[in-house]
Amino acid sequence: MSLFALSMTLIFVAFAIFISIWQKLGLEKDLFIGTVRSAIQLLLVGYVLQYVFQSDNPLIILFILLLMIAVATWNVFRRNKTLKGAAIRIGAALCMTEIITVGLLLVLRIIPFSSTYIIPISGMTIGNSMVVASLYLNQMNREITANHGEVETLLALGAGAKQAIHPLMKRATKSSMIPTIDGMKTVGLVQLPGMMTGMIIAGASPLEAVRYQILIVFAFASSAALTSIMLSMLTYRLWFTKQDSLIKV
Structure with a gap:
């Protein structure tokens, strides 16, 4: 793609800014x-x-x-700054997800130990995990707000912190994985994913591109499940005091 052709893509941004000004959305900046x-x-x-x-x-x-994990961690944490100690837990969940996902790919020799494979695949899986982590924490905050009385009642009846909050954690985990699952169901029918499209444009065989895209889709499903489950295990105490009283968010 020439620089002139690349510069012409600014038309799409200009169109979006025009709509924002026209509808007074305030998104121009x-x-x-x-x-x-x-x-x-x-x-x-x-x-x-x-x-x-x-x-x-x-x-x-x-x-x-x-660096990718650090940036992803900060992006999730800045939306959940009220949760003290969340940053290190988010980072730990993303690190463990990356180690397990890429580790399996390398151990099973699905991909070679090469930066050409490791960095792009890691970037996509970390990005997907970042979205899942953000969705999980946002949903947990909403669940805590909506079900504060229910959790307090369970605590008053003698339930432990994890036991009282467990139904909320399950709902937040399911909610955080919906985009990934929906993407798996519609891939190839509603959307042609970026990796597959890029390989085809670069001249690769469509069947070869599909094989790598299937790898990414399956890795996304695994990383989404790992991230949400590990984050739920690492962060549930953040909504409680040391005396197991629920913190209002």
């Missing part, structure tokens, strides 16, 4: 900032990955993965 940031970030990442893919240095790969 966010759209502008998002456009500039995404362009700069992607260009920088492109130059960095070009170097990383050539070197295949394990330490550099590890650094990039940790």
Whole structure:
């Protein structure tokens, strides 16, 4: 794609800004900032990955993965700043999900130990886990607010903190996984995923592209389940005091 063709894609952003102004949505500033940031970030990442893919240095790969997890952790935490101690738990859940998912891919020799495979697949799985983590914590806050009296009653009747909050955790876990499950059900029919589309545009065989996309879809399902379950186990105490009283959110 030429630079001229790339610059013409700004028409889509201009159209979105026009609609925002027309409908008085107040999204013009966010759209502008998002456009500039995404362009700069992607260009920088492109130059960095070009170097990383050539070197295949394990330490550099590890650094990039940790950076991805740190950014994802911060993005989830900044939406849930009222939960003290949530950041380290979010980071731990994302780390464990990454280790298990990519570890299995490497141990089973589904992908080779190469930055060309590890970094893009990790980026997609960490991004998916980030969305799941954010959905889980947001849903838990809503569940706590809506069912505060029910949990307090269970605590008064002698239930432990985890026992009292368990039904809420189950509902939040299910809710956080809905986008991933819906995506699995409609992939190929409603949407052609980015990885598959990119490979086809780059000249790969559609069947080869489909094989890798199936890998990503299955990895997404696994990472979503791992993230939501581990996050529920690591964070449920954040909604309680040391005396097992429910904290209002």
